Amino acid sequence: MTKDRRAKGEIRARMAATGEPYTVARRRLAGSPDDRQQPVVLAQRLHTDLVAALRRSGWPVEAERRPDFGEYHSYPGPAWLAVGRSDQFSSLVDDEDPDDELQVDLTHPPQVRVTVPQLETADGFQVQATLEGDRPVEELVAVVAGLLAEGRATALLAASDDAACLICGDHYPSEHLLAPAEGDRLAVCPACVFDGDLVRAGCTAALTGQLDRLCATDLAAPAGWTAVAALLATAAGPGLGKRLEAEWRRYSVMTLPSWWWSRPGDIWIWLPPASSRPHALQRLGPGARLEAVVQAFDAAHPDARQRVRDQLREVRAEAGAEAGPDGFVEAIWPAVLAYVVAFTTQAVERPAHRAPLEHVVYSFETFADHLGQLDSSMDHTDIELTLDVGLEVVAAALGLGRTGAGDTRPWGSS
Numbered sequence: 001m002t003k004d005r006r007a008k009g010e011i012r013a014r015m016a017a018t019g020e021p022y023t024v025a026r027r028r029l030a031g032s033p034d035d036r037q038q039p040v041v042l043a044q045r046l047h048t049d050l051v052a053a054l055r056r057s058g059w060p061v062e063a064e065r066r067p068d069f070g071e072y073h074s075y076p077g078p079a080w081l082a083v084g085r086s087d088q089f090s091s092l093v094d095d096e097d098p099d100d101e102l103q104v105d106l107t108h109p110p111q112v113r114v115t116v117p118q119l120e121t122a123d124g125f126q127v128q129a130t131l132e133g134d135r136p137v138e139e140l141v142a143v144v145a146g147l148l149a150e151g152r153a154t155a156l157l158a159a160s161d162d163a164a165c166l167i168c169g170d171h172y173p174s175e176h177l178l179a180p181a182e183g184d185r186l187a188v189c190p191a192c193v194f195d196g197d198l199v200r201a202g203c204t205a206a207l208t209g210q211l212d213r214l215c216a217t218d219l220a221a222p223a224g225w226t227a228v229a230a231l232l233a234t235a236a237g238p239g240l241g242k243r244l245e246a247e248w249r250r251y252s253v254m255t256l257p258s259w260w261w262s263r264p265g266d267i268w269i270w271l272p273p274a275s276s277r278p279h280a281l282q283r284l285g286p287g288a289r290l291e292a293v294v295q296a297f298d299a300a301h302p303d304a305r306q307r308v309r310d311q312l313r314e315v316r317a318e319a320g321a322e323a324g325p326d327g328f329v330e331a332i333w334p335a336v337l338a339y340v341v342a343f344t345t346q347a348v349e350r351p352a353h354r355a356p357l358e359h360v361v362y363s364f365e366t367f368a369d370h371l372g373q374l375d376s377s378m379d380h381t382d383i384e385l386t387l388d389v390g391l392e393v394v395a396a397a398l399g400l401g402r403t404g405a406g407d408t409r410p411w412g413s414s
């Protein structure tokens with residue numbers, strides 16, 4: 001009895017430490033010393049640990065709780081991960097459990113399938129890889145980051161600039177230019193999407209629908225578009241995703257808006273490659289959730305927000321205008337950072353273009369068209385002024401100012 005009880009206690013302790021099911025823990029304890037040292041990697045545990053590690057590294061991750069066709073799915077940034085043992089199932093019909101020891105050999109580690117982008121297009125997927133799941137999750141995160149960075153570099157090289165922005169004339173692939181007005185074919189680049197020269201009123205439903213689709217399907221999408229999404233989502237009243245869903249239906253678009261429309265902190269921001277990246281963002285991967293970018297910047301430059309507030313007060317006083325509302329800088333701050341960081345990435349990735357921040361500033365006139373449609377309580381003049389001042393202050397703090405050195409010249413070399 002005592003021996004039995006001790007054996008059961010050992011099995012339970014091993015189950016708690018490794019997550020192994022009872023029969024596996026028992027078999028391992030009864031095996032050779034080598035067997036004992038090798039814990040079984042459960043797909044469910046690997047999925048949970050991998051999602052947690054990605055989040056710690058600044059990735060926005062949406063994750064499923066139950067397996068689907070023998071795999072646990074998660075969606076970090078533009079990637080799609082599937083953790084399971086699909087290699088061991090001869091056929092899959094529904095919600096098979098990749099850790100069901102009656103169907104699979106648990107001593108073979110699960111696999112992590114990496115697919116980018118999340119939605120397949122006519123060109124297929126740009127990244128497809130299968131990783132063995134018996135490595136530390138931090139290592140897997142680094143491999144996924146490398147695959148994504150490589151995939152984007154390859155996709156950017158393959159994209160051919162066969163069209164031009166109708167406002168600034170910079171060349172882009174035609175699918176990377178979007179039309180911000182309803183029923184209009186006037187396609188523009190992310191730097192010009194709120195430009196004052198646009199004649200027709202901006203249509204939020206049309207613009208967000210195109211943005212969502214581009215980001216979900218195209219690994220080479222210009223980085224600046226994520227800043228545009230961040231500004232729209234940051235200025236919007238609560239529940240933007242639900243309202244967009246209803247609006248898109250009116251245009252017969254049945255896909256659901258991405259979850260980040262209602263949670264702008266989760267918007268994926270492409271970061272400049274490590275070689276030309278500001279020090280404050282070095283710790284992050286090829287991209288990060290907007291909130292992680294904000295936290296990294298604020299930690300490195302804790303006085304920047306106050307500098308923006310001080311400069312805004314001066315600008316308003318000079319113009320004889322009233323002071324802006326309290327807390328306004330805080331409310332729009334994530335969008336300010338999204339613009340500086342994403343357009344800096346775009347400047348590095350498209351060095352032949354005009355320096356993008358140079359013509360983004362003073363190009364927010366028609367953002368006013370969107371405020372009512374976004375159910376926003378913000379004032380357009382406050383937004384425009386805060387962006388203009390904020391972009392200069394944040395860029396200067398990151399060493400990207402007009403007189404800043406380095407390869408990254410989002411402002412041009414004037």
Ligand SMILES: [Zn+2]
Pocket residue numbers: 165166167168169170188189190191192
């Ligand atoms: Zn343009």
